[in-house]
Amino acid sequence: MKLNKILCLGFDGSELEDSYWQQINELTHSRVLVSDEAEIAEDRDADILLVKLGSSVQKNLIDKLPNLKYIGMLGTGYGGIDTSYASKRGVVVANIADYATEAVAEFTFGMLLEYYRELTEARTRVKNENYSDESFNGKEIRGKTFGVIGLGDIGTRTAELAQAFGAKVQYWSHNRKQHIEQAGGGLILY
Numbered sequence: 740m741k742l743n744k745i746l747c748l749g750f751d752g753s754e755l756e757d758s759y760w761q762q763i764n765e766l767t768h769s770r771v772l773v774s775d776e777a778e779i780a781e782d783r784d785a786d787i788l789l790v791k792l793g794s795s796v797q798k799n800l801i802d803k804l805p806n807l808k809y810i811g812m813l814g815t816g817y818g819g820i821d822t823s824y825a826s827k828r829g830v831v832v833a834n835i836a837d838y839a840t841e842a843v844a845e846f847t848f849g850m851l852l853e854y855y856r857e858l859t860e861a862r863t864r865v866k867n868e869n870y871s872d873e874s875f876n877g878k879e880i881r882g883k884t885f886g887v888i889g890l891g892d893i894g895t896r897t898a899e900l901a902q903a904f905g906a907k908v909q910y911w912s913h914n915r916k917q918h919i920e921q922a923g924g925g926l927i928l929y
Contacts, residue, residue: 743769743786744787745767745788745789746771747771748776748779749791751774783805786808787807792812801821801824801830810831814838814839815834815840815843839893841896843897848900852880855879860875880901882907885906889911898919
């Protein structure tokens with residue numbers, strides 16, 4: 740059974756390889772690329788809405804699509820999607836599991852290292868052959884208390900990296916993750 744129509748919000752067609760577009764095409768009678776919400780007025784019969792990371796899907800957009808059954812975020816973060824309203828309408832919302840887990844966790848530590856070790860300042864000094872430590876306050880992550888909000892794949896990996904740096908890790912999550920606490924070598928519920 741094929742779906743009636745898949746709307747791809749914020750796509751111009753260059754985002755995915757042809758083989759992926761072909762797989763999507765095989766699921767539906769019609770795939771429509773729309774650059775923004777204003778173009779959706781003519782495509783009210785869509786079953787599925789695929790959205791790019793950063794897209795906003797609020798109540799008014801969901802209401803424009805009375806046949807909508809599924810919203811797929813082609814990324815991890817779906818904070819711009821009104822998941823509560825979608826759920827009330829019986830619309831499933833999903834993202835790509837495990838997408839960018841390492842990249843986001845590593846970026847978090849890149850930012851922390853920039854902040855704590857003053858990497859930009861250190862690079863500038865070395866470039867200028869200034870090797871003094873005068874007014875240079877590089878700090879260590881070891882021994883700090885590190886908080887993680889949300890212990891999904893990205894939060895768990897970030898907590899693991901924090902522990903590897905020697906930080907004490909606390910977390911908050913909607914649900915307690917006792918299996919991670921037990922395996923996590925000191926991870927505690929906050």
